[in-house]
Amino acid sequence: MTAPNSDHHYSLRSLQSLLGVPRRVVTGLMEAGFVNPSRGPRNELRFTFQDVVLLRTAYQLQAANISSRKIVRALASLRAKLPEELPLTGLRISAVGNTITVRSGPDQWEADSGQLLLDFEVAPLRGAVTFLDSAPGSTASREQGGEWFALAEQLAVSDPQGSEHAYRKAMELSTVPHYEAYTNLGVLLVESGRCVEALTMFDRALEHFPADSLLHFNRAVVMEELTRDEDAASSYRKCLELEPDYADAHFNLARLSELRGDKQIALRHYNAYRRLCP
CATH class of the missing domain: 1.25.40.10 (Tetratricopeptide repeat domain)
Structure with missing residues (x-):
């Protein structure tokens, strides 16, 4: 199953919002050949879910001063393994040694590359995607336990499935047992x-x-x-x-x-x- 999406494409504006970067950064990544988006009926750029993840990966690797040659090689391997749409279980993409590791639910695979530095999650929330940096045990990871919990509370009525996913991530990322996440998720399951x-x-x-x-x-x-x-x-x-x-x-x-x-x-x-x- 995949996260719901009306047409499975993203506009340039929505892509900027997802990546949290200015337009010039996105166009620079496109000019570097990291993705090749299609065109819509009004000649507007249309990005697939794979494009979104590849651009996020390329941006983070560039920020870590990884060479373009290594980035291209990493993206080629990653592109071949990515699903066309975001699974309901979400994806976790991280660098382990000299390989990119991709995890979806219980499944995990590797994409060969050079020395890499990245670690983020792609989560299905509100029928779209959300990126969260999630290095295990880091301060950012602990803070994200709170971010996931806040998202879960916001989604409880409008998107119970997304809320459940967010509560489970809050419990996973919290360094101590998350009482409210346990309680709220239990009630959500009963309902x-x-x-x-x-x-x-x-x-x-x-x-x-x-x-x-x-x-x-x-x-x-x-x-x-x-x-x-x-x-x-x-x-x-x-x-x-x-x-x-x-x-x-x-x-x-x-x-x-x-x-x-x-x-x-x-x-x-x-x-x-x-x-x-x-």
Whole structure:
């Protein structure tokens, strides 16, 4: 599958925006022969996804003072391996020793070249592409955990698939467990009907934050969705052990107790809920 795009081409203006460089830089790269864009019906330049990635790579290699001969050789190898459109898993392109390594999801391949210096990701967001520099363990990488999280929050309503991808990248890049990314992604998965995956996400989060009442509450809600009422009740009880005044946990546990026929426990939790929410 590929990221959605209306015509799979980019204008010169959108290319400048994607690369974050002035027009003269793009035209200079074109004049150097790094790409050969097509022309549209009004003679406007039209760039493919491959052109976008190749120009980004050429620009970064030029900035690292790599020779044109090596850049051309690297781009020739890279061009032969790039998909025509951006996969939903995105791409990561980096220099490892004297080779360019390209990764898409679990797949990875190498493009031979000379000595190179680059490391960036091409991510599918809002049906287009976004570039993020992402050297593992670097300050930029840590900062990008926050960038990805911010993007995920922005996309949660308009592009749930892009939001999920961004939350996962935030967790991957963060140097410490990213509580909000775990929590928000779990809720997003529940809302999309993927409760088994949501349960896995909350369980992973609880490995890092075992004393968090909200995570236990969310886990209980997922258990109810999966019709595992006994497990749900157990998680609600754990939530209340950690936060005795968690009103919604009292109400949900009362409801489950009533369904089970345990009226005394149900009444106790209903009373606690009414006390907390008069």
